[in-house]
Amino acid sequence: MIHTAREVAQYLGVELEGDPAAPISGVASPERASREDLIYVDSWRHLGRAAASRARCLLVKPEMSLSGKTLLRAANPKLALAKAAAWLLPPAPITQGVHPTAIVSSSARLGAGVGIGPYAVIEDGVEIGAGTEVAAFCFLGRGSRLGENCRLHPRVTLYAGVQLADRVVVHAGTVIGSDGFGYVFGEGRHWKFPQLGRVEIAEDVEIGANTTIDRGALETTEIGAGVRIDNLVQVAHNVTIGEHTVVAAQTGISGSTEIGSHVIIGGQVGIADHCRIEDGAVAGAQAGIPTGKTIRKGQTVWGTPARPLAKFKEQYAWFARLPELAERLRKLEGGRSED
């Protein structure tokens, strides 16, 4: 569906300069854009790329100008592009109905307009809200519950009793509700500690591919509204993650750790058990946070063991100068160079 520049500007609530009738049918990068694609520029550095683009319509910062283009001025052009894309290119409507090869328990309850893909398996007592899509090969264990307008990509596995609220998106291969890694050592072997808890995922969460989220042991593993979890992330038993927190790929969060809201966790971060990461904290990529550690509200930490970013930078700067420090020490001692 094609809109005009005026319609897009009105939808976004931004100022328009240029041809209000210019058609916009999609979004693109400057290099790949057609005339009808909307592009965005949020840095003077990239203005040249935008000028050379075939795109007629540009989302730019309020202070930017570019002759020969139709400009939509937004405080945050990238955010405006994201919103425009969601409006211009809504996800394809789901294939409603239950594919004849899906196996759906007679005790499962499906809302209106649900789509169940081929070879999905839906066990007893499952509830699926209206408009939710469950793609091919998904497995919904006994008593799991999905809200409305969720989307499970192919091969998502929910163990028994997992709960997803509305508009949760889960990418392919992700496993939710597997047993936590809890054992008690005694008499020469590791005895399984009961993993009887639940998993509750709040609304508007998106979870990447091949990620694993374990059920609680005796408690509940909880993921707050609006959380974004990337691919290959491990979330252990009893972890809680607050609203609108972001967890990048291959990060591991160990048992019973509490993560606040609006936290940003980089890729390959390791957070040990029983940590407390307060609201708005930031953990840089590959940071390692030791058992029981608290990261204070809004603090940015880096490195292993994680420490405040400024301290990390200062220590690492001296680390890089260690050969020089050693040489200076040697001189003070009156000795000769060591190598």
Next chain:
Amino acid sequence: MIHTAREVAQYLGVELEGDPAAPISGVASPERASREDLIYVDSWRHLGRAAASRARCLLVKPEMSLSGKTLLRAANPKLALAKAAAWLLPPAPITQGVHPTAIVSSSARLGAGVGIGPYAVIEDGVEIGAGTEVAAFCFLGRGSRLGENCRLHPRVTLYAGVQLADRVVVHAGTVIGSDGFGYVFGEGRHWKFPQLGRVEIAEDVEIGANTTIDRGALETTEIGAGVRIDNLVQVAHNVTIGEHTVVAAQTGISGSTEIGSHVIIGGQVGIADHCRIEDGAVAGAQAGIPTGKTIRKGQTVWGTPARPLAKFKEQYAWFARLPELAERLRKLEGGRSED
């Protein structure tokens, strides 16, 4: 099924104080317990939580007392709880029989009481021991062999020839027997080195979700009895892991590394190829063990490159004081502060 406190105490072989007729139907955390749930306390710190709990029956250390509760005194209350839970809450009996949608080769041999879930695929020559459950979407490649009372959760994939002994549990999405990452560089490209070996997993092993265990190249990848492997772990070709070793999430073990028994490996540890981790060693989370390295019996290592914990702590303590050391050096040189 409901037991009495006396029955549970007898089963565990522990001393009882209080009401021997108090009913126990499950286990829980102090906060979530109902009156009939058994809880455990293994630290004086948590005695208050236990006192405030609705639970009537507590597993406590021999030296602990708490009025108004029925006490079961055990040297290791947490271990006792694990054992009690396994007894009180045995896993639901499996759904015996072959689901009509499962595809089972006519040359496969199934033991008594086996359960094969919907859409499982079982290739030629597979053997499955009595009482084993193979859940939905599992793929058992040609000639793979499972012992008795194993449990494969949905979507486990065994490549051809993989062997699991009795009582092995594998969580969803795990892949066992994929080709190892072995190539020989020559003439400008990477030639595949033959990956013809096997995977043998001994009895009572539990493996987490979305983990990968490669087949041997020319040898066998071997996992010893009672081993616990968490989610998203990578076990490369020819690796051997001894009995009752524990490997936490997202750890990677490279080709031909030998790991002893009762080793503890933290999360996100990287062990390069041809290492030797001897019995009882411990590798802290995110440790990196370089190619060919030996970690001696019982040694605890930390950091990258991994070194003994005491040394790691000493070095890191000085690392944190580097800015101070530099300043002291500057003073000795008679100079002014650098910043």
Next chain:
Amino acid sequence: MIHTAREVAQYLGVELEGDPAAPISGVASPERASREDLIYVDSWRHLGRAAASRARCLLVKPEMSLSGKTLLRAANPKLALAKAAAWLLPPAPITQGVHPTAIVSSSARLGAGVGIGPYAVIEDGVEIGAGTEVAAFCFLGRGSRLGENCRLHPRVTLYAGVQLADRVVVHAGTVIGSDGFGYVFGEGRHWKFPQLGRVEIAEDVEIGANTTIDRGALETTEIGAGVRIDNLVQVAHNVTIGEHTVVAAQTGISGSTEIGSHVIIGGQVGIADHCRIEDGAVAGAQAGIPTGKTIRKGQTVWGTPARPLAKFKEQYAWFARLPELAERLRKLEGGRSED
């Protein structure tokens, strides 16, 4: 099929010493070899193992001798073994045809001799080249295209539009074309940035198990010819990887990073976004490469943050001597030992 030593030597183009009629039916390690297995020795250290082996025929370096064995002399015995194995033990022919339980869209186009396994799902507009095998539970999303003689092991998921060229091998559980992890923060939440790009994988690529490769956001995620990617690797949106590059297990490559050809990336490496890793560079295991960093052609880097290997070694050597440096400093200050 059994060949003679002479036939194998001729196939490899190497010199033969010993019995040209000695039969060779496979390859093995020295310890597991039968008389008819070919083994290789590329180090004097291992000559004893070879001498003790039951194998009659050995691939050795030109300068090596061993009496009582038939020797095939090759500049690179391991490479020669890899080539011999590929010739002696070709992969079993695929099961041609479409399994009756596979769901194949009427608009999909299948080349000659294609094999589609049980419960595979192939959506509209998919194209599959001649001789390609798609194993059980694979999901090929709308419009995805596979070249000739590819092999998809069980449970591979391709999202819509993913392209694989000829002879691409993908191991079980891998997901290609999932949405990239791109969000724009505004108004208290993370808005999804459009993930509309493609994934293009060139010929002769092999990809391990449970790996994830995201589609481009507005660009294309590209994997070059001959690339080897191990298990549990994360490749984010817009990443490009040049020809014959190797990426070991559990490595993560963040958005828009460009990796050249013949690069070697160890296990658990983290490469942040917008990096540039030039041709022939090497990143040691667990290295961390910060945002926007360039690693120059042929450079070897180590550590986090990654630095040239020589510098890394020098700095770490002093790091290990920090306690000693601190003590020497203390002495210069005229003080007493700190502990």
